[in-house]
Amino acid sequence: MNKILKILLPSVLGLLLFVGLWALVSQTSPQLPGPIKTWDSAVQLFSDPFYRKGPNDQGIGWNILASLQRVGIGFGMAAAIGIPLGFMIGRFDFLNRMTAPIISLLRPVSPLAWLPIGLLVFKAANPAAIWVIFISSIWPMIINTAAGVGRIPQDYMNVAKVLNLSEWKIFTKILFPAVLPHMITGIRLSIGVAWLVIVAAEMLTGGVGIGFWVWDEWNNLNVEHIIIAIFVVGIVGLLLEQMLVLLAKRFSYE
Amino acid sequence: MEKYVQIENVQMVFDTRKGPFVALRDINLNIAQGEFISLIGHSGCGKSTLLNLVAGLTLPSGGAMLCAQREIAGPGPDRAVVFQNHSLLPWLTCFDNVYLAVERVFGGSESRAVMKKRTQDALALVGLSHAEHKHPHEISGGMKQRVGIARALSMQPKVLLLDEPFGALDALTRAHLQDELMKIAADTKSTVIMVTHDVDEAVLLSDRIVMMTNGPAAVIGEILEVNLPRPRARLELANDSKYHQYRSAVLDFLYRRQLRPAA
Ligand SMILES: Nc1ncnc2c1ncn2[C@@H]1O[C@H](COP(=O)(O)OP(=O)(O)O)[C@@H](O)[C@H]1O
Ligand SMILES: [Mg+2]
Numbered sequence: 381m382n383k384i385l386k387i388l389l390p391s392v393l394g395l396l397l398f399v400g401l402w403a404l405v406s407q408t409s410p411q412l413p414g415p416i417k418t419w420d421s422a423v424q425l426f427s428d429p430f431y432r433k434g435p436n437d438q439g440i441g442w443n444i445l446a447s448l449q450r451v452g453i454g455f456g457m458a459a460a461i462g463i464p465l466g467f468m469i470g471r472f473d474f475l476n477r478m479t480a481p482i483i484s485l486l487r488p489v490s491p492l493a494w495l496p497i498g499l500l501v502f503k504a505a506n507p508a509a510i511w512v513i514f515i516s517s518i519w520p521m522i523i524n525t526a527a528g529v530g531r532i533p534q535d536y537m538n539v540a541k542v543l544n545l546s547e548w549k550i551f552t553k554i555l556f557p558a559v560l561p562h563m564i565t566g567i568r569l570s571i572g573v574a575w576l577v578i579v580a581a582e583m584l585t586g587g588v589g590i591g592f593w594v595w596d597e598w599n600n601l602n603v604e605h606i607i608i609a610i611f612v613v614g615i616v617g618l619l620l621e622q623m624l625v626l627l628a629k630r631f632s633y634e
Numbered sequence: 635m636e637k638y639v640q641i642e643n644v645q646m647v648f649d650t651r652k653g654p655f656v657a658l659r660d661i662n663l664n665i666a667q668g669e670f671i672s673l674i675g676h677s678g679c680g681k682s683t684l685l686n687l688v689a690g691l692t693l694p695s696g697g698a699m700l701c702a703q704r705e706i707a708g709p710g711p712d713r714a715v716v717f718q719n720h721s722l723l724p725w726l727t728c729f730d731n732v733y734l735a736v737e738r739v740f741g742g743s744e745s746r747a748v749m750k751k752r753t754q755d756a757l758a759l760v761g762l763s764h765a766e767h768k769h770p771h772e773i774s775g776g777m778k779q780r781v782g783i784a785r786a787l788s789m790q791p792k793v794l795l796l797d798e799p800f801g802a803l804d805a806l807t808r809a810h811l812q813d814e815l816m817k818i819a820a821d822t823k824s825t826v827i828m829v830t831h832d833v834d835e836a837v838l839l840s841d842r843i844v845m846m847t848n849g850p851a852a853v854i855g856e857i858l859e860v861n862l863p864r865p866r867a868r869l870e871l872a873n874d875s876k877y878h879q880y881r882s883a884v885l886d887f888l889y890r891r892q893l894r895p896a897a
Pocket of ligand 1: 649650655657675677678679680681682683684849
């Protein structure tokens with residue numbers, strides 16, 4: 381009990397300090413709603429998260445789910461392509477050298493720079509947003525998976541050699557389990573990037589989604605809702621991250 | 635003498651960034667079936683290199699190597715290796731680590747039940763039946779090394795290769811495992827090549843001690859035959875004058891004739 385208190389106390393104190401500062405700032409600047417006002421507004425908002433009043437007026441729940449769905453599809457496709465590609469790049473030096481310049485060139489490109497290309501190719505907002513998620517979240521998975529393959533201890537490969545294991549056994553018993561922790565790190569970074577990018581992408585593409593919702597509330601000058609959206613984005617991002625941390629713990633062998 | 639493992643004029647040259655590095659040259663060694671051989675020498679002289687050559691993990695730059703009249707062209711389960719750092723796969727239980735080897739060697743000819751029995755027998759041989767469902771990180775260093783030995787033995791190899799198998803263990807555990815290895819080698823009549831830098835270990839376990847000169851371009855400096863009756867008991871040997879003679883012979887080689895220039 382005492383221990384839990386010791387761990388929790390600083391966090392709680394930090395949060396209280398943050399809310400206090402926020403309250404103070406909102407006192408001096410009348411446009412910024414304070415914590416209490418925002419809380420009231422949030423309670424109201426989340427009392428009916430799943431209403432539908434036409435295409436541009438839907439509950440916050442639908443908006444979150446719409447964003448998560450886009451992230452899920454874009455990220456899923458990135459994983460389906462990025463992870464096997466990472467394995468191959470890590471295993472075959474030729475492929476590594478071949479792809480290295482392309483990856484180093486494209487990886488630092490700001491995610492939103494890809495949006496026009498998406499709009500051009502798909503001629504629709506939704507696939508373009510998914511495209512942006514895909515292209516911006518694929519790099520950490522390729523790079524981490526490839527690095528993981530490259531970093532498999534020689535000892536394990538020696539075991540494979542001494543036992544003369546088949547390629548399939550090497551993959552299932554050594555390569556895959558050894559790379560899994562690195563892969564999960566890549567996935568974690570990717571999800572982080574994807575969730576970061578979706579808000580910006582949706583602001584530009586419109587439709588239903590937490591990013592568009594923020595933009596819409598800005599046009600309505602509903603600042604409480606914008607602040608709520610910031611918290612929602614933060615909390616969902618935190619939950620995604622924690623899920624993957626749990627997954628990573630499950631597959632670490634130390 | 636019957637030649638089970640034949641090493642003839644073997645030379646090993648590594649390509650390094652600074653050009654070719656001659657690690658071993660003119661290595662000639664014949665090993666009989668059931669013989670226990672130790673390779674001893676200062677660190678970096680090429681003991682592991684020689685062991686890896688017999689394992690087939692690397693191929694010699696020159697010379698010929700045969701095992702049971704067949705050229706050593708690569709690694710194979712007939713030459714099982716116990717690595718210095720146990721090299722267990724951390725995501726597999728002790729049982730599965732051993733089973734992986736058993737399945738590889740006997741998977742074509744035996745049923746799962748028989749292979750399971752083999753795996754359990756191998757773990758029992760090293761006294762680890764109780765730990766079969768544990769993962770490597772849940773057991774001590776000595777136990778890990780024993781699983782490594784069980785994995786190697788489970789394959790019923792023609793030759794058992796050990797690279798400083800007990801180097802990382804505390805003295806008590808090491809002594810215990812040495813006794814176990816001695817007993818297992820006798821029971822299974824295995825042909826064993828063990829790399830060590832521990833003089834007592836070499837004298838206690840070996841039929842012959844192969845002493846290597848310092849590298850680069852290390853050669854076999856001397857081969858010492860250890861004519862102590864088996865089974866050998868550590869405590870009795872402590873008062874055996876022959877044992878001490880062998881021991882001083884090795885020490886003399888290592889610390890007088892091959893004294894390492896202060897590194
Ligand atoms: N793959 C390699 N490439 C280059 N040099 C190597 C390689 N493996 C071993 N050597 C060198 O060969 C010598 C013998 O190494 P090794 O057999 O590991 O010695 P030890 O007797 O300590 O086991 C050392 O000088 C080492 O640096
Ligand atoms: Mg060595």
